[in-house]
Amino acid sequence: MTMNQDVVFSVKNLSMSYLADRGRVRAVNNVSFDLHKGETLAVIGESGCGKSSLNLSLIRQIPRTAEIESGTMDYITREGQHIDVLKLSPARLRKFLWSEVAMVFQGAQNALNPVIRIADMVYDTGKAHGINKAESKKRALRLFEQVRLDPMRVFNAYPHELSGGMRQRVLLALSLILRPQVVIMDEPTTGVDILTQRSILEVLKELRMQLNFSIIFISHDLAVAAEIADTIATMYAGEFVEMGPVRQVFYNPRHAYTLSLLNAAPRLSVGEEELHSIKGSPPDLIDPPSGCKFHERCNFATDICQHTVPPIERDGAHQVACHHSDLVRKERAEVLNK
C-alpha cells in the first residue's frame, strides 16, 4: 500500500479521559493518525492500554463519565466534504454513524439484541438512515452471502440460534450495510476458535478488496494484525508510541514496547520457542509514570527515560517516541539474524 492515497479520516491530538472513583483516568492521550482510503490501520497493545477507549472516542460513544478533552477528528466524505466529527449535533452524529463510520464491536455474544430477529436489526439500521425495508433486505442478503452465511436462514434467525462465528460474520455484514468508508473493528476475532478466526479474516480480506473501505483494526493479537494491516500503531498508556508500515514495524521495531510485544508473541518461524512475557503490568493511568511511561518495565531504560518524555522521531512513514530506538533496532536485528 502506498501512502499517497486520499485521507478519509484524520485524527489529531485526540485526548479522552473518564472519571473513576480514585480520580481522572487519561485513557487516550494525544493520539494522531491519518487513515487513508482502503488502508487498514491495526492498533495493537495489551489490554488496558486504551484501545477500546480510542475506539469509542472515534465514534463519540464514550461512557457518560468520560469526556473528550481535546483534539480534532476530520472526516472526508466520498464527495470530498470535510466533517468535523467532534462538532456534530447529536442528530447529525446519529446520521453520520454507521453510514460513514461503522463499528464491529468486541464480544459477538452480546452485540446482538437477543429478543429480536437479525432481520429486525437490519431493518432498524436501514430505517434509521432512510433506507427502505426492501433495499435493506437486499443489501443484507448480499452481504450475508459475501461473508459466507446462508442468507435467508440467518436473516430470519434470532441471535441465539447462531454460533459465535456466525454472529461475528453477521456483525461484519451489518457494519457494511450502509457502505461506510471506515469500519472500526474491536478485537473481531477474539473469543472464536482458530478455524473461525481464519474464516473471518479471509472474508474480511475479500470484502475489503470488493468494497474498498478503510479499517481501524484493534487487536492484541500480533499475528492477526500482521496479516491484515497496512499500518501498525502500538499503543501504550493511551498513547501511540510507534506507528508505521506493517513490515517496518514488525521487522524493524524502534520502540522498546513494540519489541517486548513481538518477543511475547509465539513465533512459528523460529525453531526454539522463546517467549518473553513483559514484566510488570500496564501503568496506572490516573497517576502515570514520569518521563517515558514504559520506563518502569523497559530493559533499555536509563535515567533520561525516567525524567524526559521522549520526542516523536519520524523516519518517513515510520514514527516512534523512544529514547533508545537505535538500541531496540539493533536488538531486533540480532534476534532475526539468529
Next chain:
Amino acid sequence: MDAIAAGDAISDEKPVSKNTKNFTKSYTFRVILQGIITIWAATTFTFFLVRLLPGNPVSIRIDQLMQQGYTIEEARNQAATLFDFNPDEPMLQQYSTYMVNLVQGNLGTSITSAGTPVRDQILRFLPWTLISVGSALLISFSVGILLGIMIAYWRGGVLDNVITALASILSGIPDYVYAILIILIAGVQLQWFNVGEMRGGVTQGIPAGFTVEYISSVIKHALLPVITYLLATVGVWILSMKSSTISVLGEDYINVAKARGLSEGRILTAYVGRNAMLPLVTRLAISIGFVLSGSVIVERFFEYPGLGLQLARAVGARDYTTMQGIFLVITIGVIVSNILADLVMGWLDPRVSLEDN
C-alpha cells in the same frame, strides 16, 4: 459455503414433530399433567392443614359469641343452629367424600353458612378482587415500567432523584397504612369524599348490567382500593425496572444500537425496554396468581366485597369447605398465571422455548 463455514449450522430446535404420538411429550400435555398433580397436592395439603388448625367451627363460634357478651345458653343455642359440619366423621372419610365431589366439580357447601354452595360464594366475591387488585396490578406495573425505564435512561437527573426517593418511601409503607390515611385524612378530615358512600363494590340499588350507571359506579367504588394498592406497589415496580434497565444499558447490544445511529425511541423500546422487562414479566405473572387472594386488610377498611375478606372470615371461623374452595381457586390462579408467564416469556424472549427437549 466453504468447509469452515459449514461447521456452523443453525441450531436445530424447531423440527420436533408434532404428531399426536408425541402428545405425551408435548408442552400442553406436560402443563396439564403438572397442573392436575399440583392441584391434587395442594388440595390434599390444605384439606388436612385447615383441619389441624386449633379449634373447630362450633367451638370457635361459641368462644366468639361469649366474647361478644352472649351467655352460655345463647351461645350454645346459636351454635346448635346447624353448622354443616360433623366433627365425629373420620377425616379420611371426609377427605374421600370431598375429593369425589371435587372431581365432579362440586366444591361442597359452606360450613358457617349452612346450605350455601362454596361455588356461589366464590362467584360472588372473586370478581371484585379481580377488578380491584387486578387493575391496580396492571396500572402499577405499567406506570412502574414506564417511570423505571425513564429514570434509568436519564439517570442522575432531577426526575431520577425525585422519583427514586419517592418510590423508596412508597414501597416501604404497607398497604393498610395508605387505607387508613386515605379514609381518615382525605375522607374524615378533608371530606374529599363521603366515607360511607365509597364503601362496597357498587352503589346499592343500581341494577347489575352493562349500563353506564353500573360500570361507572363499579369504577368509582374500586377507586380507593385501587389507589391504595397502587401506592403500596408502584414503588417496587419502579425500582426493579430501574435496576433491570440499568443492567441492560450496560449490554453491548445497546452500544451497538447507538453506534448504528438508531433513534432513541427505538432503542428505548425494542432494545432497552423489551430486555429490561423480561425479569419483571415473570414476576408480574406470578403476582397475578396471588391477586386472587386479595388483601384482607384493605378490603376490610373499605368494606370491599372481595375474596380476601371472605377468606379471612372463613379462616377465622374455621369454615373448612369455604377455605378449601378459595385455596383451590388461588392454586388454579397461580398455575394458570405460571403458564401465562411461560407463554408471555416465550413470546417476548425467543431464547425461551416451550417445546424444549
Next chain:
Amino acid sequence: MKKLSILLAVFLLVIGAALTSVAAQQDEAPDGVWLGTWPYRLPPDHHLNAYADGGPNTNLGNVYREMVELAPAFYMWADNSYEAILAESWGFSEDGSAYELTLRSDAMWSNGDSINAMDVITTYALGRLVGWTQFDFIDTVEMVDEFTVSFGFIDEPSLLAEQLILREPLVATATYGEFAEQALALFDEGLDRESDEWSDLLVSLREYRPTEYVASGPYTYSISDVGDSFMTLSWHPNSIFSGTVQFGEIKLWAGETDSTTPLVLSGEIAHSTNVYPPTVVESYQQQGIEIVTIPRGYGPAMLFNWNVSPWDIQEVRQAVALVIERDQNAFLTNGLGAMGTVYMAGILDGNIGAMLTDDVIEQLDLYEYDLERAEALMEEAGFSRNNNGIWADADGNTISSEWIFPAEFADFAGASQDAIAQMNEFGFDISARAMPWQEVPDNIRNNTFELSVWSWGAASPFASRHFNNPLQRWVTDLDTATQPGMAIPMEAYPFNGETVNLDEMIRQMNAGVDVDAHVERAGEVALIVNQTMPYIPLNVILSAEPFNTDVIAGLPSMDDPIMLNPTGRDHFIKLSILTGVLGPAS
C-alpha cells in the same frame, strides 16, 4: 246460581280491596332513620333461615334480631322484672310442673297472620330439633288454647328456664310450619337425634332458604336490601309496635371496629356496640359524640392450670391475687371502660347486691394490694426467695411459667401483660406469649398451657352463670376425658381441709323458683371461690358505646333503670326503639 256466585265473588273482592287499602292507610312509615352497625355477612352467605348459621342470628345479632322477630318479654335488670312484648301473661303453673305463657291476641305478623300459640309450638319444635338448651329444663311444649302454651318441666320449675322462654324470639309458622310438622311427627314416633330421619330433617332444614322474612317486629327486610356496605330494615304496618316506633328504617352498616370507626366519627353511624380502644373512644368524645357506658357482663380472669405446680396451691393463688393491683390492671385493660374487681367472689360486682346476702358480702376477702401478706402466704406454702429475689421451693426450683394470651384482643392482652409485670415484680418468673385468639381457648381446653387469660362472669341475672364462666366452662362442661381444661377437681374440690362437690353446688344453685334459696346457695359458692381463688377475676369490662345525640334523640338518662341492662340481648336500645323512646333528632 252462577250469577249469584259471580256477584258474591265481586262483592268479596271489593270488600277485600277496601279493607287492605284501609289497612295500608292506617299508618305511614315514620321519617326517622336509625343509623347502627352490625357485622352482617353478604349474600350468598347471608340468608333468612333462623335455624342455619348465616341467618338472622348472625346477621342481626342479639341486638337487632328483635326488631324483626319479637320475644314474649323484655328483661329489666334493675328490678329483675319482665316487660310484656308479645306476651299477655306468664308464670309458673300452680303445681310448679309447667310454665304457662299467654300471648296477646292482637299481635300480627307482617303478612297479616295472627301471632298465636301455633307459632310458639313451631319455634320450639325446631328448637328441639336443633338442640336448644331450653330442653335441659323442659320436655313438653303443649298448646293450651289459641294463645296459650304450656311448657312442662323435666324436674322442678326453673327461673333460668323462664328467662330462656320469655327472651327467645318467636318464629312464624308461615315460614317454618312445614318443618315443624315434620319435626313433631319425628318426636311422636319417639325417634332421637341419632336416627337417620332426624339428621335428614336437619339437612333439609339447613338448606331451607325463606324468601320472605315474616316479621312480628315493626321492621323486616329481604335479601335485596342487603348491600356491600349497609343493609336496611324497613318499617311495615302490621306489628304491635308499628304505631309507636319513630324510625321508618333501620340502617345497619357492615363492618367491625376498624371499619366502623370513621363512620362513627363522620356521624353516619349513630350508635355502635363494638369494642373501641380507649384512644378511639377519646376521639369520639372530642368530636362531641356521647359515650354511653353500660355493663358488658364479663372481664378478664387469670386462669391457672391446676396440673402445673405450684398453681394448685391455694396460698400461691391467694398471693397472686394480692400482688396484682387491680385498678391499674383495669386501666391497662380498657382505660376508663374497665374497673378493678372489688369483691373477688366470682360474681360480677354490679350483681353482688342482688345475688348475695349482706352477711356473705361482709365475709368476703377483698384481696387488697398487700405484698407483705402475699409474702407470708408464700412462706407458709414453703417457698422462699432465692439470691435473685425469685420465689423458689425447698429444692431451689423457681416458680417459672408461661402465660398465653390472645394477640388480637387488646383488652385481654393488656390485662395479661400488666398482671405478668406485677407478678414478676413480686418475684415470680412469668413469661408472656401472644397467639391467634382462636388458639388460646383451644390450649385451655386441651390443658396445654400453664397460665392464661379468658373471660369470667356473664351477662346473666343468675349467679350460677357467673360461676360457670370460667369454672365449669373450662372444666366440667368439657369432655374431660380428652380435654382436661384447667384441671380443677370440681367434684372433689379442696376447701377447709375437706372436699366439696363444687360442680354440683353451682349446677344446683339456680334450681327451683325460690330466690332466697338461690341467694343462699350462691353465698356458699362465693365464699369458697373467694377463699380459694381457683382463678383471679382481674377486672370487669364495661361497654363504652358511642351514641350520637345529634342524630338520635331520646337517650335515657343514666339514672333510668333501663340503663342498668348490660349490652347484648337485653340492650336498652331494643325496648327504647320499639316503644318510641328513641327517635330522630330534629
